[in-house]
Amino acid sequence: MCGCSSGRQQTSQVDANLDPNALTFRVEDMTxxxxxxxxxxxxxxxxxxxxxxxxxxxxxxxxxxxxxxSKLRDLVVQAxxxxxxxxxxxx
Numbered sequence: 001m002c003g004c005s006s007g008r009q010q011t012s013q014v015d016a017n018l019d020p021n022a023l024t025f026r027v028e029d030m031t032x033x034x035x036x037x038x039x040x041x042x043x044x045x046x047x048x049x050x051x052x053x054x055x056x057x058x059x060x061x062x063x064x065x066x067x068x069x070s071k072l073r074d075l076v077v078q079a080x081x082x083x084x085x086x087x088x089x090x091x
Contacts, residue, residue: 002032002035002038018062019090020090021064022053022063023062023063023066023072023087024061024062024088025060025061025072025073025083025084025086025087026060027059027060027083027084028059028082029081029082030054030056030061031056032056036054036056036061039054039076039079041079043061043063043072046071047063047065047066047072047075050063050065050066051063052064060088069086
C-alpha cells in the first residue's frame, strides 16, 4: 500500500453496472490513483492480455481477460493490497 493521502484519483471509473465479461472485486485499501496504478500494473504484468480498470473512488477493480479470481487475488496481495474474498456478481 502506498500510504499516500494526496487525493490523486484515477481518471477512469468502473461502471455502476458490473460488466458480466469481467471479474470485478473490491480493494478497500486502494485510496488513490497511485494505488490504482500499482494494482493495474501488477495484474496486467502478471496476467498478460488482461485489461484492468481500477477506481479508487468506488474501490472497485474490474479485470477483463482473466479467468482465475484466485490468481488475481494473489497478484493484488503481492502488490501490497487487500482484495475482497470473492468477486462481485453482475446484476
